[in-house]
Amino acid sequence: MTDYDTYGTSTHTASELVHLVTGHLDVVFTERESDYRGVYHLAQGAYGRIEIQPNSIPGDDSQDDLYTPEHPEVQVLLLTNTPVPEPTLHTRLGAIQGLAHLSRTSR
Template sequence: MADYDTYGSSTHTAGDLVRLVSARLGTTFRERESHFRGIYYLADDHSVRVEVQPNEVPGDDEDVPFDDAHPEYRILVLTTTTTPGTTLRARLESIEGLLHLRHESV
């Protein structure tokens, strides 16, 4: 079973969130580049995966939202955990301007 959470910010840049999330979680992010996703940042631990993803990704003709349901948020923080992430959620929700948007367990 895995938990997936999505957070959004319309006030922070990706760089701001990489710095803030790193400080809260004690993680190190690596910059990644994808044809589909553009430039995003990844911190991958054995039990927790955190991504900082701009919500506008390059498209063929124009930028398209990575998360169609929340186009108003410029930057997304995506988490995947193998165990319920209540501590993770509390730490991320303590970041001013970062809002919890969605939770899914699969």
């Protein structure tokens, strides 16, 4: 079973969140660009896959869309994808001021 968690912040920019998460988890992010998602940051390692991206993503009609429309107030998202439950990951992310856990899905 894989866990998918979504965190969000309106306190930090994507770059600031990359710096904070790097310090809390000792991971290395690489910047990526996608036509669908825009610029995002990706880290893969012991905790699984971690992505940081803006909530606002490029839309087809030259208008930005929200990646999580149910959370329009959130400016930056942190997405995790872990093959097994990772309580240490969630504890460490929970220690970052201004970062809130928004949802979890298990498949």
